[in-house]
Amino acid sequence: MSGCCQDECCGEAIRGDNGRFARLLWIALVVNAGMFVVEAGAGFAAGSLSLQADSLDFLGDAGNYAVSLMVVASAPAVRAKAALLKGATMGLFGLWIVAATVWRAFNAVPPDAFTMSWVGLLALISNLGVAALLWAYRGGDANMRSVWLCSRNDAISNLVVLVAAAGVFGTQTAWPDLIVAAVMASLALQAATMIVRHALLELRDDIREQKPA
Template sequence: MSHACHDHDHSHHGNSPAYRRVLWVALVLNAAMAVVELTAGSLAGSLALWADSADFIADAANYAISLAVLASSLTLRARVAWVKGAAMGLIGAAVLARAAWASFHGEPPQAFTMGAVGVAALAANVIVALMLYAWREGDANMRAVWLCSRNDALGNIAVVAAAAAVAWTGTAWPDLAVAAVMAVLALSSARVVMRHASDELRTAAAPAP
């Protein structure tokens, strides 16, 4: 576990140099894995990898936005967090729709490619999740960043398991099932982030006592 996971003095200070460094590392890792999974998902015919690549793209954008608004007011950060939550929800809905279509028209993906890329993505997401752990209870924007990294790590475990199931069964259903679960997780996290952001916006708009 990284040093940041033990340093509680800055656990809620979103504009600290340590938090900025972590976000930059997360941004680079997510951008790189987005390219890898987008390419591998297309070549292997894996909807789960495709969904995960879209998630990496969204997360890279999230980290970039977070870096841009760290020193901004609580109101602006809450608004950005609400938009990020909405984006997570849209990704989840898109994946569910794609999984429904693929259930009738899809073919089994290449299990080996799916599993190998899933392991690499899992390693990248575990690194990011561990680095962000100390800031998981911050404001809505920081909570959104943490939830994204946590969801990605959990999703990659499922992708690796699905690859093994695809190899064993010779069908596309494990791939589709994991994609659907990842979509539901994205929708659930979107609701949490948007609700937290809305609470902060109401607090910021309330008159001072």
């Protein structure tokens, strides 16, 4: 979550590369949105909260790419409202995972380690694939580099899920899954809070600018 690129960064990068970077972001958007659906669904089916928490990475990145591509040329208020919606969605999902983690701690049922493993591996491959597409921008300006770092950092999160799957398999308990889910959900909530706060500040500034002197 903390590795997600900022909307402003993505927008500046898009304008600086004659559309090629934008095309790569469209690919990244499709991959991240699709993997959010796959990982969240598999997390529910397998009873794995760490998979559900990890899916927040894909949701956050997909939201960043979508906002950058679709409203980068819009008025500041429009971009701020889109970011506010994205942050609120991430926050609600994060709160749900925290609540589910607390509830599961008292009703611990080990998740399906096999499903956790193959879905976590698929997520890792997806993020590595996106990172490979953006590899050429790793040494670019700070904006382009930040986009590449999104997928690189998310790949690290995928590795953590695989470690949790190994822990579940080895201990036959839900605790490795719950611990990873709690940590990742807390990071998601932190990111969502920052997004919402920043969006509200932008909306407030826009309202002040619209007021007659």
